Amino acid sequence: MLDAVRGGDSAAYGTLYERHASAARSLARQLVPSEAEVEDVVAETFTKILDLLGRGGGPHDAFRPYLLTSVRRTAYDRTAADRRNVTTGEIEQYDPGVPFVDPALAGLERSLVARAFLSLPERWRMVLWHTEVEHAKAADIAPLLGLSANGVAALAYRAREGLRQAYLQMHLATSPSQACRPVLGKMGSYVRGGLAKRETRVVDDHVGDCADCRAVFLELTDVNQGLRVIVGPLIAGPVLAGYLAGLGKAGAAGGALGGVGWLRRMPKSQQAALAGAVAAVVAGAAFLLASGTEPVPPKPVAVAPIPSPPSVAPEPEPPVEVPQPVPSRAEPTPQPPPTKERLNRGRPKLVASIDALGALVRDKPGIVGIRLRNVGRRATEELTASVALPPGVSVLDSGGRRGAAAGAVDPVGTVDGWSCRAGNSVRCVRPALRAGHATAVFLRVQVSADAPKGVGPSLRVRSGPLRLAATSPAGVREGGATARFAADGRxxxxxxxxxxxxxxxxxxxxxxxxxxxxxxxxxxxxxxxxxxxxxxxxxxxxxxxxxxxxxxxxxxxxxxxxxxxxxxxxxxxxxxxxxxxxxxxxxxxxxxxxxxxxxxxxxxxxxxxxxxxxxxxxxxxxxxxxxxxxxxxxxxxxxxxxxxxxxxxxxxxxxxxxxxxxxxxxxxxxxxxxxxxxxxxxxxxxxxxxxxxxxxxxxxxxxxxxxxxxxxxxxxxxxxxxxxxxxxxxxxxxxxxxxxxxxxxxxxxxxxxxxxxxxxxxxxxx
Structure with missing residues (x-):
């Protein structure tokens, strides 16, 4: 169907919309506040992907993970403080050929599990996403792959083995110690129980004494955990749990849409743009070839053969290859003169969070943590953080007195330049935060015996023209483990x-x-x-x-x-x-x-x-x-x-x-x-x-x-x-x-x- 869409068949795209729109809505509901905006995000995302497919870009097999990444990018672009419209001429820059990394998840894509997953063929990534992250049944996935349920099970088995092999290759590329290299080479067979007794004893002894190889063994034993904990948030973002819950409620209710009838269900503001995108398929493909923006094909690296599962006939697949990402070609076009949009990209940009460390428990002390990260390209101005604590929760100074009476408050742990005072709320001030740097301040609090449950602290941050707010999703509890000490840093x-x-x-x-x-x-x-x-x-x-x-x-x-x-x-x-x-x-x-x-x-x-x-x-x-x-x-x-x-x-x-x-x-x-x-x-x-x-x-x-x-x-x-x-x-x-x-x-x-x-x-x- 994707090939058909690239050839101008809009009806094939209607089928894709019918299959995947409910998943796009489920994720969009976690990202934007209103149902009307949900429909706008979904429609805009499908429009952009159709345009990309017409230009020869976009996904080839793994449509659902690609779609979810696109939904996140669309929602982020719409809500960013310095958002700008993405014109048709800039659409290639939008193409999420790599995961869109939410600032709250920065660094996740560099983990070995994530890199191993992204190195797999798209078809394997697709079946792993549907089976291990979304927990879909093989029979439900079969139509997406053109296979029988048994064929899906076989493909999922091979994909999991491929992920293990790719993960081992990533570990070997990190230059492990000489003693670990031969053990890592046998780890795939060791996990499957395919080693001889003598070799098994050797690996047993090494894994028992080596924490690094023990970590590799645990990852390989349960690759599904890595998919859920790392790859899931990488594709669907920090709202993965909400997305999966919404997807489960939606079930198969994607609507009985056929052909291009789905186009009429879109907001009117999107219909014209989408119709124009269909008409521009041929011209867009010619432009793409002329512009030279198509990514360089990755160079395949061979991996050890992977056994087929017993008693299940696997679908024929191409030789097992783990593509390694390579840098895209540099654009030869000259740099345009500075514009307002380009200048905005160099501004500071803050991400903030506030939460209790452990739990806030009635009649006990605790700690509230505030974290800020400058994900922009310039240093901020002076930071001012105002903290509103829930009813019945009071800030304490270093002597254990309630901060409202004492005035000055001593933060807990590594202070990192912060100074705090208490009044009706807690006000903390810090010097400028450099680009790419993070900072944290921790406040010791006392929870009263009758504090209402379920209300969490909130935060407002000011730095020059920047304004942002955050609220803790968790508040006072009846019981739990309370924080004694907390610190960020080395x-x-x-x-x-x-x-x-x-x-x-x-x-x-x-x-x-x-x-x-x-x-x-x-x-x-x-x-x-x-x-x-x-x-x-x-x-x-x-x-x-x-x-x-x-x-x-x-x-x-x-x-x-x-x-x-x-x-x-x-x-x-x-x-x-x-x-x-x-x-x-x-x-x-x-x-x-x-x-x-x-x-x-x-x-x-x-x-x-x-x-x-x-x-x-x-x-x-x-x-x-x-x-x-x-x-x-x-x-x-x-x-x-x-x-x-x-x-x-x-x-x-x-x-x-x-x-x-x-x-x-x-x-x-x-x-x-x-x-x-x-x-x-x-x-x-x-x-x-x-x-x-x-x-x-x-x-x-x-x-x-x-x-x-x-x-x-x-x-x-x-x-x-x-x-x-x-x-x-x-x-x-x-x-x-x-x-x-x-x-x-x-x-x-x-x-x-x-x-x-x-x-x-x-x-x-x-």
Whole structure:
């Protein structure tokens, strides 16, 4: 049909409109405010694509992804502050041969999964989009491809294998270490279970020790996740979830349109332009050839052969090729004189967002984050951000007083030139922001016990003539994990910790339990006794943990958490690398919880002034309750800044929540979705290694921890970074892709867990 349209057959284009208009409307409804404007965007998009097809451009197979990209570009052009009309002579510049990247998703197209997807033949991209992103049935897709349902299944299988191969090629092109190269070469067969036992063991051992290859293995095991998390937003934008929901409601209701009857359904303002576009097909094609604007055909690069699926006859396909993008030819035409439109392109342009970090919970403190990015080509003028907080939410200064009374407000984390004051609203000011740079400011707030739910903070930004606004989609909640600290910049998170109770050394089996050998690794199978590892006669319990920080990094914030059974321990002792004596640390906050064997607690203290470097840190205390099913331990959580680190976002969330026979959800709000893998650390108290059924899910996918038994179905097994069994304490690290609306779901079936801390750092798309 696309070939027919290029030959001047408008009826074929009517069939395409009939098949895909409902999808275009579903996406347009997420992008523009009124239904009338939705119809205008859809009509304008179809008009432009028809013109491009008549000129020889446009898609050849993957019409739906191309259409959605075009809808986004049309909506963006209509709503941009410096919008301009796209004339017929400029239509080639509009051609979305590459994804239109929303400023909120800048950098997504550079991820390996996205690059691998875009390198595939259009037909493969089409079937992957319909099957894996839109979840369409093979029978519904068959008419779009001229295949049977079995043929669609076969093509989808080959496309997924092609995506894996292309993804591996992208990884090999990044110059991995010499030890990783042979393993990556076998990874495709390894995922399919096609390696011999000896080779499988070799790859098993390497993947178990190499975080980079483990990440590749996880990507290849579930390519669908990469398609949903990265490719979906890349094509449909940040509103992917709304688009899919609208598409599901629309179903097959594209209308019983045939021939060119769809033209009469368009707004009258679009009918003349579209009719003219049909008439100009031949002339447009001649102009395109004369102008020399046709992109240079990509040079194919051969990829390893891909096996066909068993028991399904695949559709004949051309040899598997992964086209590599090449730069377009430079235009030989001279530069026109400056115009108002051309000057506008050099202006600053801001993108703003405001959101709670984690959750705003009644009767608890929290953090509201404001982020700005200059996506224009010139520096802004001075920035002024005015924040309106929801009813019952007040800003706090560094001393914990309500900002409205104190006046000046100290932002949290890396301040980045901001200064803030509170009155009826919060007003923050910052010097000019350079082109291509981002900035963030975080405000500590207090939520009252009777704050109304569902109302989020809002933001207005002023910079010279620029004006923009943003509103948080999430407001006050009844429960959840609240933010303790947040920072943007070249930041990272690290967590260390150890137990203060262990099994009795006098019992022979205790040595095996401490060494994590199977059986009797739970604190409810032993009368737990104090663990005392230091040489200080004045301490009853003590243990150490290694805080691993990159060389040259600087600690921005450090929090000490400790927990135990029974009464609250309001103090603990801490000793850093090279120190001879302990320093007493008193709790700034203690949360008491109900546990199956009585009460438990989690205490917190800010120890930023004490913690300046990594190395071996010791904790000791005397108020520890011994006995069966008792736990006691400590954890040091750090946010550090390093010159060699990528620009990242970091947040530390406090939960102090008991999970029993169910699940607890932690929204990771306030973090910009990224294709890069995040670092996620969980501190959990009282987990038992021999009670399976614990899981951590993100976006419905189970996460596998880096340490301990590495069992995704029994995550909390009494393990930290070392090889010893840390009874009653887990410090687990994961490296997931967060996705567009990340939320952790921590569940247990048989165990009882006290979820303590969630620390996240993720490279920003910069």
């Amino acid at each position: 930041v990272l998170t690290r967590v260390a910790g150890n137990t203060l109770l262990s099994c009795p050394e006098v019992v022979p089996e205790c040595a095996a339990a401490r060494a994590r050998e199977p059986e009797r690794r739970d604190n409810d199978l032993w009368p737990m006794t104090p663990l005392d590892q230091d040489d200080d006669a004045d301490t009853r319990t003590s243990s150490w943990a290694e805080l691993a920080l990159p060389e040259g990094s600087r600690v921005v914030w450090a929090g000490l958490y400790w927990s135990g059974s029974g009464g609250r321990a309001r103090k603990i002792m801490l000793r850093g690398p090279g120190a001879e004596e302990y320093t007493t640390v008193r709790a700034a906050e203690v949360t008491t919880t109900a546990m199956p064997i009585g009460s438990g607690y989690q205490a917190f203290a800010d120890v930023t002034r004490m913690v300046r470097a990594g190395g071996r840190w010791w904790a000791a205390g005397n108020a520890v309750e011994s006995g069966v099913s008792r736990h006691a331990g400590w954890s040091l959580v750090v946010v550090a800044e390093g010159r060699r680190e990528p620009y990242s976002q970091a947040v530390v969330l406090d939960a102090a929540t008991v999970i029993k026979d169910g699940a607890f959800t932690v929204p990771l709000r306030g973090l910009t979705p990224s294709a890069a893998r995040a670092r996620l650390d969980l501190v959990v108290w009282d987990g038992d290694a021999d009670l399976p059924g614990d899981s951590v899910k993100l976006g419905g996918h189970r996460l596998r921890p880096d340490g301990g038994d590495r069992d995704a179905r029994n995550v909390f097994d009494g393990s930290t970074a070392g090889r010893w069994n840390t009874f009653g304490l887990d410090v687990d690290t994961f490296h997931p892709v967060l996705g567009s609306d990340p939320a952790l779901r921590i569940a247990t079936k048989r165990d009882v867990l006290l979820l303590g801390v969630v620390a996240v750092s993720v490279p920003a798309r910069s």
